[in-house]
Amino acid sequence: MALMAPTQQVKRRATNQGAAVKEALAAEDTFRSAQDVYATLRASGEKIGLSTVYRHLQIFVDDGLADVIHKPDGESTYRLCGDASTTHHHHLVCRSCGKAVEIEGPAVETWADKVAAQHGFSDVNHTVEIFGLCTTCAAS
Amino acid sequence: MALMAPTQQVKRRATNQGAAVKEALAAEDTFRSAQDVYATLRASGEKIGLSTVYRHLQIFVDDGLADVIHKPDGESTYRLCGDASTTHHHHLVCRSCGKAVEIEGPAVETWADKVAAQHGFSDVNHTVEIFGLCTTCAAS
DNA sequence: TGACATAATGAAAATGATTCCCGATAAGAC
DNA sequence: GTCTTATCGGGAATCATTTTCATTATGTCA
Secondary structure, eight states: OOOTTTTTOHHHHHOOHHHHHHHHHHHHHEEEEEEHHHHHHTTTTTTOOOHHHHHHHHHHHHHTTTTEOTTOOOOOEEEEEETTTTOEEEEEEEEEBEEEEEOOHHHHHHHHHHHHTTTOOOOEEEEEEEEEEEEHHHHO | OOOOTTTTTOOOOHHHHHHHHHHHTTSSOOOOOOHHHHHHHHHHTTOHHHHHHHHHHHHHTTTTSSEEETTTOOOOEEEEOOOTTEEEEEEEETTTTEEEEOOOOOHHHHHHHHHHHTTTOOOEEEEEEEEHHHOOHHHH
């Protein structure tokens, strides 16, 4: 019961910066790091601070608008998701360009829950990410 | 073809520090961070530097002796594994104490490969970790 | 066994992502 | 328009991890 509905929105002001961050993410279907988004925005002349980028990315995650993937090197990458609040899904991610495809695996969900239950674990969740090279990147 | 066999050992000297790090990991069946292992070793009077701990943990991973899990907060945790070189497996991890159980899911492996293939991804691998609270931690 | 080449070590400095701080700014309410 | 306060943002602070490099210790070979 420790989890609250991700759709539980908090009163939030509309700001240019917030919109800019969302647009930057929406512009591509790839997982992007905060540093990357920040650099892109600044490069396009946007007036925004690094802290603000981090703040909004975290807000998106809290509101269930974006998914996060923690890369092996420790960097966090974000991507907007269609309707994360209602659809639990995973990703097939290109480890070269970051392009991602949302995938579902009902069987995996039930398997995970069953395994956890067998070992007496409660309050379970899981992470499943598939990495590979997309056709474009594999060509180069 | 970029991957080499994890069992491909490199000439390596036997040192007290290396043994100490391995012992520290072997002492518990939980995923532990480098900082944690370092603190434990120093507390027990071991003469070892932080860099050395990091070095050996990485070596274990390279040699297929240990598995890594990158926690959401960015910290990497390590655990020795029975025979990682021959058995591909995943983990059911207690998010409170780090205790882990090795699990297998052949169905998940095939599913992952199939999904990747359907989208034209090559050179595929995946991460599957199940997090929860073990019975002990759930009680407190 | 003794000398040597060099892998391993570790203290300190460097790195890099992320968070914190706090005075300045601007969104929304009245 | 005025006011309240959420939001900004630049810079300092954290923190895990990596790098540097002079010192130490291991395995080898004579």
